Amino acid sequence: MYPWLQVFQNQLKESFSQARFHHAQLLYGLEGIGKSALATNLANALLCVNTQDEMRQCGTCKSCNLFNAQSHPDLFILSAEQNSIGVDEVRALNEFIFHSAQQGGNKVVVIEQIEKMTESATNALLKTLEEPALKRYILMTCDDLSKIKATILSRCNKVQVNISDNHQIQSWVGQQGINTALYPWLENFYDQPLLLQRWLTHGSLDEVDNMWKVAHDIVRISDIAALDNSLSKDPSLLNVFCRFLMSASKQQVMNGQLNFIQYQHCVASIEKFLSDHHDVLGLNRTLSLSNLVFGLQSAMKQD
Ligand SMILES: [Zn+2]
Numbered sequence: 001m002y003p004w005l006q007v008f009q010n011q012l013k014e015s016f017s018q019a020r021f022h023h024a025q026l027l028y029g030l031e032g033i034g035k036s037a038l039a040t041n042l043a044n045a046l047l048c049v050n051t052q053d054e055m056r057q058c059g060t061c062k063s064c065n066l067f068n069a070q071s072h073p074d075l076f077i078l079s080a081e082q083n084s085i086g087v088d089e090v091r092a093l094n095e096f097i098f099h100s101a102q103q104g105g106n107k108v109v110v111i112e113q114i115e116k117m118t119e120s121a122t123n124a125l126l127k128t129l130e131e132p133a134l135k136r137y138i139l140m141t142c143d144d145l146s147k148i149k150a151t152i153l154s155r156c157n158k159v160q161v162n163i164s165d166n167h168q169i170q171s172w173v174g175q176q177g178i179n180t181a182l183y184p185w186l187e188n189f190y191d192q193p194l195l196l197q198r199w200l201t202h203g204s205l206d207e208v209d210n211m212w213k214v215a216h217d218i219v220r221i222s223d224i225a226a227l228d229n230s231l232s233k234d235p236s237l238l239n240v241f242c243r244f245l246m247s248a249s250k251q252q253v254m255n256g257q258l259n260f261i262q263y264q265h266c267v268a269s270i271e272k273f274l275s276d277h278h279d280v281l282g283l284n285r286t287l288s289l290s291n292l293v294f295g296l297q298s299a300m301k302q303d
Helices: 003-017 035-047 062-068 087-098 119-130 166-175 193-201 205-216 225-233 237-254 260-279 285-301
Strands: 024-028 075-078 107-111 136-142 157-160
Touching: 003 035, 003 157, 003 166, 024 035, 035 062, 035 107, 035 136, 075 087, 087 107, 087 119, 166 193, 193 205, 205 225, 205 237, 225 237, 225 285, 237 260, 260 285
Parallel strands: 024 136, 024 157, 075 107, 107 136
Antiparallel strands: none
16 A cells, blocks of 8 residues: 555545445545555455454455455456446446345445546446445546536545655655656656656656756757657656646746746647647647747747
């Protein structure tokens, strides 16, 4: 278990031992904070047959062994890997909940990123949320609470997963093998520690670092090839680059390098770039990136 998640695990454990544990839990928070890991851990604890009144996993019972072998028949996971969660998958889930448990204990459903549910999938889930069955638990995660329908929200217990201690994250990040002194932007992502870990695993920390440097020296950039290459390998870095551009522009206003009008033009260019990427199918990334750089440079040079 990641150390920063322990506090949430403890809270939920406590509510369980006081018989207040809601049958539907929605864990929400930033991408890369560990919501799935927390949900998985809770699922393991709910399924363990040795510790049914205190919600923790013994690690040795048949149920824990099945869980660790990823073949527990009373666990149903709708993973976040797909682009959307459709009605057929939710119907299968409802069916799963309806049948009795094979191991004689609880049955647990994990739905990752419920914002990916289609409208009809949401409606199919609502009925199950409304009519809780004994010893059935639904653990859901989402990155963005604003995308979730009120009818869903009102039927579950919401748990905000966040980071309260940056020092804890800093030392964890260091333990993973990231040189925390090397990257000045690192602490901006201390509320997304698993994102940092992913970049480490994929060898993309230096590419992110290059993005940070480019964002802070955009007025002098003439060659976008390296940047374009990084974005083609991992499109999710696009949001990161824009985040760097925004903070660099803000910093330049504070340093007196940009006036407010210039700053507003920069922000408008960045926002247009981002919305084009979300809205325009088949967008030519290289062209749109050079338009962005040109737009920012013109904004910075104008009087
Ligand atoms: Zn067990």
